[in-house]
Amino acid sequence: MKLSNPFILQRADPHVSRHAGRYYFTASVPEYDRVVLRSSPTLAGLAAAEEKVLWRAPPEGPASSLIWAPELHRADDGWYVYFAAAPSREIKDGLFQHRMHALRNPSADPMQGPWEFAGQVDSGIDAFCLDATSFSHRGVRYYLWAQKHPDIPGNSNLYIAAMETPTRIKGPPVLLTRPEFDWEVQGFLVNEGPSVLIRHGKVFCTYSASATDERYAMGLIWADADSDLLDAASWHKSPRPVFATDVEREVYGPGHNSFTVAEDGITDLLVYHARNYREIEGDPLWNPDRHACVQPLQWDADGMPVFGRPLREVELPEAGA
Template sequence: MDVNRRYINPVVEQRADPWVYKHNDGYYYFTASVPEYDRIEVRRSTTIQGLKDAVPAVAWRKYEAGPLSANIWAPEIHYIDGKWYIYFAAARTTETQDGLFDHRMYVLENESENPLEGTWVEKGQVRTRWESFALDATTFQHNGDLYYVWAQKDPDIPGNSNLYISKMSNPWTLTGEQVMITTPEYDWEIIGFKVNEGPAVLKRNGRIFITFSASATDFNYCMGLLAAAENADLLDANSWIKSAQPVFGTNEETGQYGPGHNSFTVSEDGQDDVLIYHARNYKEIVGDPLYDPNRHTRAQVFGWNEDGTPNFDVPVKDGVVAWE
């Protein structure tokens, strides 16, 4: 195997909710939640392993007060129509705990060729049908349309968050229907919290796959899978079929706990699909898992089942070559 397709985990320590995007300039661009939840960083490298030592540039910092002042979570970097965009969630500093988790979704734009340079401009909040807890937005283009997929709390549905899809009229504005495509229902989706979050899109084999994460952010955290035919109406909830079982989860033998909130990229030679995700290497956590900083970014090549669905296998052990 080409040395550039061997990944030794963790790739980047103390970076949760990792997003890796390989651009046409040959660089992998990386962003993730930082332990302080106070800023958004971007770094780049010509190799996935090289992201470990790449120097990050601070794209944006939280405000001291107001709606963008706390818990800056899960940034993603996208390249759309010649400009760079970062999608992220932010809460507001208040005297109550509820305010710290009252997230909304926001967008930054950068016109520079290299997003580590230039100015990131705030494009504002992405408005949905409710003013409620919302986070973990991602975008993808299909058949000439730009789609937005995100997690949000419907005030009329018990639980913490469901996944929704909508078209966009531009990279910061939704248009038309907003459709729920999954709500926590299986046992593995409702441990600790009723959560569907962290969607990531993968287009292969005539289908559009959306992975997502479920349950509390401790060792119960795991990944599920949605699939729709590429020629289906993606705004029809019936087009999306959900796996009855998680497709990626804790593995005691390899010492990986709570893997999830993933993204997808390809190997340096373009031959393999690569799963980027976070996980801890221990099970017991003192205090709130969200304030345990050791969800590290990891990478591993994955394959495909005979039925055309992705086969993520199990999270590999730290310190060994992932897929020799």
């Protein structure tokens, strides 16, 4: 199966998951006013699949503005969408006022049944936070997100906690990484957009750093699968970005990724957004041209991911290949 990048236009922070033989796609929309979802039995079919609005921001309230980076996750009692939202577009102390919130749907199919607002997911730190993801490992469900800490300079760091329920963390947040290298502090001091992939005896977490223009790039932290994931000492961090702007291929600011698998059920896929031009008029936040892209993820002999360069054309294995 051949795909061309960009894969889906004007959809930033793309999250693709596969469940029971179907693919699900959600992302930030340029208007930042709603949560959307599309589904297809094939990855290629997502590009033209009908997009359903699961929820629209109300006219006022804590989640009424700037709806960012939704992610769809399955839990025992239904489906959840985690997303960041603010009460307004007001900036205080240099930051928007986002907190994490959740939607819930008890149906077997997330494209059917009622979606209800499940409220705020309290991170334990009352400050700007965003980009939550969730994953299960060895019987424990974890919550991993980006968060401003009042005592740490910069916009956001990455934190992890176990989950008591799909909307409540258990125990104090554990700091995993903060912006520290030169490539993480370009324009803004940011670690955000975490995504987890468990392979080859390791728990990998990608994240994105710096301003959301051509300086945006992806980093990597990882822990041994047998280690205590709630112990910061279990985690290692790459001093260099693993995926970044490729001027020759006209791919600028790749980042805020997710992972899925190809239709063969084996090949790992990297899903990310990027722009195909550098010069942005005005604030990059309001530029709609962050497009969803996809390409295979490679692995080296040591079981470490190899991200390579952004690809404009990709060949993906199909079911039964």
